Amino acid sequence: MPVTKRLGSTLACAMLGLAAGCSDGGSSASNPLEIASRDLVPADGQLAGVYNRSCRNCHTIAATGAPLTGDTNVWEARLAKGMDTLVDSVVNGYGGMPPFGMCMDCDAQQFEDLIAFMAEGR
Template sequence: MYSSQRDSIKRLALALLTGLLLLGCGEPAPTGAQDPRSMMPKDANLAALYQRSCYACHVNAGSRAPLTGDVNAWQPRLEQGMDQLLTHVIDGFGGMPPLGLCMDCNAEDFEALIHFMATPAEAAQP
């Protein structure tokens, strides 16, 4: 990919992230579910990637992204298979920007992030 194309994708991703942050600010967690804002991967590197690239959308109901820890929202996506989910993350899909705003993540990082976010809230806690 050319440098100018990568820069354009980064600018677009930043603009999308900003819009999603403004759209979802203050949205509460679904009734009966643990607040996804309190969930964080135990692995420090994964937690840093999650905070930087996934958190803004996957903790705000207004973003329409499946919330972290919401098994019901993740189940139909998981049923598509990990290969399909990775394709959606890498290429972008619906409101999901290409590379999920993580320009330095690899397929293993994306898979670990998906597994974390799709884990029931109570199981993801220490």
């Protein structure tokens, strides 16, 4: 098989694997917290760009198992573990979340800012 075909097949498999990592295909369209999470975006434009490309796909869909953006009750227990622990979970991956939370170019401060935003929803 030519290299380009193998590369294309490998990329396709990788993308399917990443998509499976944050979704089980279920739908909870009537979940009010899920609906509300979809309207939340960081006020900072740069952080909003990172959130939209790296976090939003999983943290606005309840079926993924990821804590929903703005669901302060769910985030409270996570925040109790401390920011260092949460950032470590992002960097190393946790559950269905891939390492670096799909943001390979983010630094620790951006991860902290994104976690704080998702936990507070503002």
